[in-house]
Amino acid sequence: MMDAPRWCEEFDLVEGNTLRLPSRARWLVHAATAQQVVAVVDESRARNLELWVLGEGSNVVLPPRLETVVLHSIDERIEADAGRHDCVDVRVGAGVHWDRLVHWAAERGLWGIENLAYIPGSAGAAPVQNIGAYGQELAGTCLRVEAVERSSGRIQTLERDECGFGYRDSRFRREPTGWVITALELRLSRAGCPVLDYPGIAATLAELNLVGDVPMDMVRAITMLRRRKLPDPQSLPNAGSFFKNPVVSEAEFRRLHADHPELPGTVVPEGVKLSAAWMIDRCGWRGLRRGGVGVAPSHALVLVHYGGADGSELLALADDIRTSVRQRFGVELEQEPLVPQSR
Ligand SMILES: Cc1cc2nc3c(=O)[nH]c(=O)nc-3n(C[C@H](O)[C@H](O)[C@H](O)COP(=O)(O)OP(=O)(O)OC[C@H]3O[C@@H](n4cnc5c(N)ncnc54)[C@H](O)[C@@H]3O)c2cc1C
Known part of the structure; x- marks a missing residue:
């Protein structure tokens, strides 16, 4: 039988947000599966407690106190189907660290998310603002999103067209209390070509002596560009x-x-x-x-x-x-x- 999710009381979230703002949650609950998310949604409702979802805290401004249940996914599974000659469909748990997925794909020669390298955060939060950088965005590869509908407590599958993706926007962002995303399904390509039109990419590839004809070349170049451009939250939150x-x-x-x-x-x-x-x-x-x-x-x-x-x-x-x-x-x-x- 599956373990019940563990509830931690009075949880310090200062290490759980990249701005390192002081914050405490009344409750923090880790959920490993969609069924556990359903259980937390149901129990919060039964106990008349408010609920909020936290990924890796890289795109939030936390208040000093959250009188809520903070739900955090720890589903770190990446599962690929057998694949076809030109593409592979990948199911990604909400708790997967986004950059781990980018490296996982690049190591297998799969195209589609390589320019999204080094974006902090979890896969579960990626659809919320349709993460994007250097000419790619999540919507380009996202087939569908699995999420728990909070009003009904049911696990739903939303096809890409139902996710309302836009520039740093989605239905999940517009309906902040509507959904808990539990997994994504992406279609990655075996035969892609590099997206090079953003300033700095070609020069960085050349500097690294890379051609850009494999996804890992792009991951290396984008990672280097981003490290130079943006302050590292570890040293400057x-x-x-x-x-x-x-x-x-x-x-x-x-x-x-x-x-x-x-x-x-x-x-x-x-x-x-x-x-x-x-x-x-x-x-x-x-x-x-x-x-x-x-x-x-x-x-x-x-x-x-x-x-x-x-x-x-x-x-x-x-x-x-x-x-x-x-x-x-x-x-x-x-x-x-x-x-x-x-x-
Ligand atoms: C240095 C730095 C660089 C960045 N660069 C980029 C960039 O190039 N492009 C870009 O698009 N973003 C960028 N971001 C923003 C951030 O990385 C993304 O928005 C990321 O997707 C946030 O993931 P997270 O897990 O940290 O989400 P959190 O910050 O924890 O949450 C963000 C929002 O999503 C909601 N949420 C989180 N998980 C779920 C879930 N499972 N179900 C439902 N809702 C959920 C939260 O309630 C919250 O409202 C950057 C951030 C930093 C710190």
């Missing part, structure tokens, strides 16, 4: 990009460009994607420190915790940044890391 790059209409971009000719913009299907980092930098925030929080000196999009602060100080800084960008450019920035919501 952060949650990666704190704001999404806003997308505006072409007319709006022309208006902005007239006033700010250097403002970078990339044409995307929905309009023109602006650089949030550029705007924040122009407002003078890069490198600024306020108490225990600040904006990374090396990257205006990364908010950092120097120590001694809590989530409210970080969110107040984020609010002030948003206000100054709105006042100077008339553009609204949307926060990327989520603040726990429970029910």
Whole structure:
């Protein structure tokens, strides 16, 4: 018989979030299977306790106290089907460390997620904001997501079209109390080709003396690029990009460009994607420190915790940044890391 999930009371989450914000959960529960998740959802409801899901805490701003049950997946299984000549379908447990999966695939010569190397976090959180980097995003390979629907307590399979994936967005992000993701199924290709169009990739491959004709070459190059570009949360606690790059209409971009000719913009299907980092930098925030929080000196999009602060100080800084960008450019920035919501 399967063991029941273990409930830990008064759990310290400071090591469980990459911003290293002080936080304590009333309860923490580890779930190894979808059935265990169902049991936790049911028991929380029966005990009238609110529930919230935590992965590796790399995209959250935690409050000092969570009066909830914090559910954490420890399903670390990666299971591949026998495969066809051109592709392999892989089932990934929600608790798998994302970068472990990227290496697992690259070691087998499988294409599709190699440019998503070195993104922190768990596989279970990857669909929430449809993780993306260097020209790839999760939606490109995701076939379906297995999740427990919290209202009914049932295990459901959502096909890709039902997941509502968008730029750093999905149905799971829009319905934060709706689902607990328990596994993903990805289709990886045996015969892919490298995505090289992002600045810096070709030069990094050349620097490493790699061609890029196997997925592991791409993993090595992307890992090196990312290590150079973003502060390491181990030495400077952060949650990666704190704001999404806003997308505006072409007319709006022309208006902005007239006033700010250097403002970078990339044409995307929905309009023109602006650089949030550029705007924040122009407002003078890069490198600024306020108490225990600040904006990374090396990257205006990364908010950092120097120590001694809590989530409210970080969110107040984020609010002030948003206000100054709105006042100077008339553009609204949307926060990327989520603040726990429970029910
Ligand atoms: C240095 C750094 C660089 C980063 N670079 C990138 C990047 O290039 N691209 C990118 O897209 N992101 C990036 N991120 C953000 C982050 O890595 C991703 O969002 C990642 O998917 C978060 O995973 P996690 O397990 O840490 O999720 P958490 O931070 O624990 O949770 C994030 C959200 O997902 C929810 N959630 C987590 N697990 C589940 C589940 N099983 N079911 C339902 N909801 C769940 C949580 O409730 C929360 O709302 C970066 C972060 C850091 C710190």
